[in-house]
Every structure is written in structure tokens, then in C-alpha cells.
Amino acid sequence: MEKIIVRGGRRLSGSVKVEGAKNAVLPVIAASLLASDGKSVIRDVPTLSDVYTINEVLRYLNADVTFKNNEVTVDASRELKVEAPFEYVRKMRASVLVMGSLLARNGRARVALPGGCAIGSRPIDQHLKGFEAMGATVKVGNGFIEAESNGRLHGAKIYLDFPSVGATENIMMAATLAQGTTIIENVAKEPEIVDLANFLNKMGAKVRGAGTGTIRIEGVDVLFGADHTIIPDRIEAGTFMVAAAITGGNVLVRGAVPEHLTSLIAKMEEMGVMFEEEADGLRVIGPEKLKAVDIKTMPHPGFPTDMQSQMMALLLHANGTSMITETVFENRFMHVEEFRRMNADIKIEGRSVILNGPCNLQGAEVAATDLRAAAALILTGLVADGVTRVTELKHLDRGYVDFHQKLAVLGADIERVSAVEETPSFPKAFVADLNA
Numbered sequence: 001m002e003k004i005i006v007r008g009g010r011r012l013s014g015s016v017k018v019e020g021a022k023n024a025v026l027p028v029i030a031a032s033l034l035a036s037d038g039k040s041v042i043r044d045v046p047t048l049s050d051v052y053t054i055n056e057v058l059r060y061l062n063a064d065v066t067f068k069n070n071e072v073t074v075d076a077s078r079e080l081k082v083e084a085p086f087e088y089v090r091k092m093r094a095s096v097l098v099m100g101s102l103l104a105r106n107g108r109a110r111v112a113l114p115g116g117c118a119i120g121s122r123p124i125d126q127h128l129k130g131f132e133a134m135g136a137t138v139k140v141g142n143g144f145i146e147a148e149s150n151g152r153l154h155g156a157k158i159y160l161d162f163p164s165v166g167a168t169e170n171i172m173m174a175a176t177l178a179q180g181t182t183i184i185e186n187v188a189k190e191p192e193i194v195d196l197a198n199f200l201n202k203m204g205a206k207v208r209g210a211g212t213g214t215i216r217i218e219g220v221d222v223l224f225g226a227d228h229t230i231i232p233d234r235i236e237a238g239t240f241m242v243a244a245a246i247t248g249g250n251v252l253v254r255g256a257v258p259e260h261l262t263s264l265i266a267k268m269e270e271m272g273v274m275f276e277e278e279a280d281g282l283r284v285i286g287p288e289k290l291k292a293v294d295i296k297t298m299p300h301p302g303f304p305t306d307m308q309s310q311m312m313a314l315l316l317h318a319n320g321t322s323m324i325t326e327t328v329f330e331n332r333f334m335h336v337e338e339f340r341r342m343n344a345d346i347k348i349e350g351r352s353v354i355l356n357g358p359c360n361l362q363g364a365e366v367a368a369t370d371l372r373a374a375a376a377l378i379l380t381g382l383v384a385d386g387v388t389r390v391t392e393l394k395h396l397d398r399g400y401v402d403f404h405q406k407l408a409v410l411g412a413d414i415e416r417v418s419a420v421e422e423t424p425s426f427p428k429a430f431v432a433d434l435n436a
């Protein structure tokens with residue numbers, strides 16, 4: 001088992017480069033399965049364990065995939081298999097995103113039921129409702145969901161009960177090859193949805209309205225491989241914005257797109273953090289004293305749930321009482337107990353957390369409960385008194401490339417070691433192109 005060891009007390013300065021977005025690249029790779037002709041080239045792909053997993057899923061399905069120098073190429077022109085087994089879905093829930101493409105290409109898809117995870121039960125009923133509206137029959141049994149259509153899917157009018165990111169993506173992908181027009185209402189508006197729509201349109205699809213509440217897709221007969229560069233990761237950018245702010249530092253987050261980060265910037269400004277837009281990114285200047293604020297997570301353009309735990313770390317260090325309300329996931333407060341181990345004054349009340357800062361944060365051995373919690377605990381370690389040891393780094397490696405090394409370059413006292421010897425080691429994500 002590996003650990004990240006942080007010694008608190010350093011102000012961060014310098015610049016850090018943001019990778020391509022995990023939550024954009026996973027659906028884009030899944031969408032590349034729709035091309036029965038030509039190769040897709042996907043650029044700025046981060047070396048994350050989730051990317052290796054989705055590549056494995058595509059290979060299992062009979063696509064030809066390479067991953068080198070942050071570039072994924074996919075040739076899905078051969079006949080595809082229809083099944084994504086549990087071993088992949090268990091590792092990464094986003095494996096269910098191949099379902100829309102497979103159903104559209106093959107008329108059949110069989111994907112292991114994802115089950116719950118550390119942040120909630122995460123059903124996929126809205127994805128399935130969309131497939132059914134387009135003419136598929138959906139059956140659930142023996143741990144699998146199977147969707148089948150008698151011939152080609154047809155266009156439909158679909159209203160999502162909640163603007164689910166995954167359901168919007170899966171239905172969009174399925175609708176690209178359907179006969180006729182599909183209109184999806186109350187869709188997710190995240191920048192990753194727009195990135196997926198842009199990729200699909202480069203493949204020959206006709207998708208309009210991505211980024212608004214209604215998406216309209218005119219089905220086409222065939223899609224082709226396309227060349228696409230993934231948008232920068234707004235959650236990684238946000239995590240480094242918090243790292244700068246919590247240490248009272250001055251950091252240029254290169255590649256950060258301010259329009260993707262409006263709600264986070266607004267909240268951090270309320271806390272006293274200063275921002276300067278520069279040609280290649282966003283400069284973040286932390287104040288001497290941070291002010292407490294209240295936060296409620298919401299679908300985009302509301303405050304992102306994927307920044308909730310990192311902001312909790314920042315608010316533990318702010319002056320006053322704050323409340324964080326989580327409305328997107330039912331159980332995304334597992335990290336609260338770990339923060340308590342670091343002497344945080346924090347309590348859960350229903351879907352909210354109340355915290356009183358500034359806490360006299362103390363280094364401790366803590367375990368990451370999910371990927372953003374991993375980052376948040378490390379951020380807390382940057383200002384805690386003494387040494388913080390963070391374990392369960394498999395979560396971190398799903399979403400951050402070389403996180404400790406990037407922080408070290410900014411001046412943090414941080415290292416990653418194997419737990420037994422506590423000697424330096426390299427994370428999986430640092431080993432270039434495991435799949436080459």
C-alpha cells in the first residue's frame with residue numbers, strides 16, 4: 001500500500017498545467033465506438049487509471065486502441081461484441097457509457113449492473129428510460145442490464161427527471177444513429193456534454209443545443225472516426241485553485257477555463273481569494289485570512305459536487321461558520337470522519353455539513369474514501385500542523401496525474417512512498433503508456 005506524506009506550512013507559488021478532463025475523455029472514448037469507418041484520434045488524454053480502464057473495455061469489445069503520448073487512437077471498424085463485464089464496471093462506473101454506442105451500432109448491449117459506490121446508490125434508470133423511448137427493450141437480470149432493439153433505434157422525445165450527466169451522454173450517443181429526430185429535455189449542461197457533442201458532430205452526427213437545457217439530435221446512417229482535443233479538466237484546475245488559496249499562495253493554473261469555473265470562482269471570491277485572468281490561465285492569490293461561506297452543490301452551472309470535498313478543506317481553514325449542502329449525491333460526506341481525525345470541528349446534519357473554522361488542523365493518518373476526498377485530505381495536509389499520511393491512493397489515481405509531484409513543484413513538502421518502507425516510489429499514472 002502506498003501513502004502520500006505531507007508536511008504542512010508551505011505557501012505555494014509558481015505555475016501548474018491542467019490535464020485533459022477525465023469526465024470529458026471517458027464519454028468521448030466511449031463515443032468513438034460509434035464509428036464503423038475510420039480511426040478516431042483523441043488528444044490531451046490524461047494518464048489516469050480510468051482511461052486505462054475504458055481503453056481495456058473497448059479492446060474487450062473488439063476495438064483496436066492505442067495510448068501513447070497523451071493520445072488515444074481508436075479503430076472500431078470491426079464487428080463489436082455486445083457485453084461489458086463486471087470486472088470493468090466494478091473498477092469504473094463510467095463503463096456504462098459504452099451502452100448507448102453499442103446499442104446504436106449493434107442493436108444490442110449487455111452491461112454489468114454498476115451497483116452503488118462510496119458517494120451514493122447511483123441508479124441508471126434515466127439512461128434506460130431514454131433507450132426504451134427510442135424503441136429498445138430493457139431487461140435486468142443476473143447482474144446485467146440488457147437492451148435490445150428490433151432493427152434501428154428511432155427518434156423520440158425524452159424528458160429527464162434530473163439533468164443526469166451520464167444519462168444525457170448515453171442517450172445522445174444512442175440517438176446519433178437512430179432513425180429520425182430525438183429531443184432530450186432537462187439535460188445536463190456541463191462543459192463535458194458540449195465537448196462530447198463537438199466530438200460527435202466531427203464524426204458526422206447532427207447534435208444541436210449542447211450546453212442548453214434541450215438537446216436535439218437528427219439521426220444519421222453512419223459515423224466516421226474523428227480527430228478531437230479534450231477540454232482542460234475544470235475539477236483538477238479547481239483543486240489547484242484551492243491549493244493556492246488554502247496556503248495563502250500565488251499560483252498560475254495554466255489551462256484553466258474561467259467560463260467553466262464560474263460558480264467556484266464566485267464562491268472563492270466571496271471568501272477573499274483574488275483572481276487574475278492571464279493569457280494562458282488563471283492566477284489565484286490566497287488572502288491572509290479566508291472568510292466563511294455557505295455552499296450548495298447543484299448541476300452545472302451550479303456549484304460542482306466534484307469540488308465539494310476540496311472546498312470543505314478550504315472552509316475548515318476559513319474564519320467563521322460555514323454550511324455545505326450536497327444535493328447531487330445522497331451520500332457524499334464519507335470524508336467528514338477523516339477530516340475529524342485531523343481535528344476538524346465539523347458535523348453532519350441531514351444533507352448538510354456545518355463546520356466552524358478556522359480549525360486547529362493537525363496531521364494524522366487518513367484514508368481517501370473517494371477520488372475528490374483523496375485530493376481534499378492532501379490539501380488539508382498542506383496547512384495542518386505536523387505530518388499527514390493519506391492512504392487508499394487508488395482513488396486519487398483515477399482522477400489526478402502526478403498530483404503530489406505537481407504540488408511539490410509549487411513548493412509543497414510532499415512525497416509518495418510505499419507504506420512498508422516509506423521510501424519514494426512512482427504512482428502508476430507516472431509510468432508512461434502502460435498499454436503501448
Ligand SMILES: CC(=O)N[C@H]1[C@@H](OP(=O)(O)OP(=O)(O)OC[C@H]2O[C@@H](n3ccc(=O)[nH]c3=O)[C@H](O)[C@@H]2O)O[C@H](CO)[C@@H](O)[C@@H]1O
Binds near residue numbers: 024
Ligand atoms: C464520469 C463522469 O462524468 N462522472 C461525473 C458524472 O457522474 P454521473 O454521470 O454518474 O452523474 P449523474 O449526473 O448521472 O448523477 C447525478 C445524480 O443523479 C442520479 N441519477 C443519475 C442517473 C440516473 O439514471 N438516475 C439517477 O437517479 C445519481 O444517483 C446522482 O444522485 O456527473 C456527476 C455529477 O456532476 C459527477 O460527480 C461525476 O464526476
Ligand SMILES: C=C(OP(=O)(O)O)C(=O)O
Binds near residue numbers: 094371
Ligand atoms: C465522482 C467522480 O467520478 P465518477 O463519476 O467517475 O465516479 C468524480 O470525478 O469526482
